[in-house]
Amino acid sequence: MLLPKDIHPANSLYFNGAYIIKALKKNKALSFMDLLMETRIFHGMPIALFALSLDWLFLASIVQYNNNGEIELCS
Numbered sequence: 831m832l833l834p835k836d837i838h839p840a841n842s843l844y845f846n847g848a849y850i851i852k853a854l855k856k857n858k859a860l861s862f863m864d865l866l867m868e869t870r871i872f873h874g875m876p877i878a879l880f881a882l883s884l885d886w887l888f889l890a891s892i893v894q895y896n897n898n899g900e901i902e903l904c905s
Contacts, residue, residue: 840873846883847892849873851903854893859902 839845846869853868854860860868866880875883884901887893896902 841879843879843883843886846873846875846879847887849875850880850883850887851892854901854903859896859898859900861900865901 849869849872850865852872853865857864857868862884865884866877869875869880884893891904893901894904
């Protein structure tokens with residue numbers, strides 16, 4: 831699912847994770863819903879794919895929650 835051979839690349843976690851990172855670089859820290867809305871400006875992805883991509887970013891230690899409960903890039 832990260833880099834699939836049999837589906838369109840726009841449906842991969844890797845591809846959609848890049849849009850989440852782009853939204854976080856623009857805004858520094860966002861709540862889950864705000865991040866979803868900001869990401870959809872760049873690329874309209876379904877919420878299920880957004881959640882899976884965000885999970886992948888958490889597992890890869892690319893994003894984290896801050897003290898305010900917002901999602902931000904790891905430093």
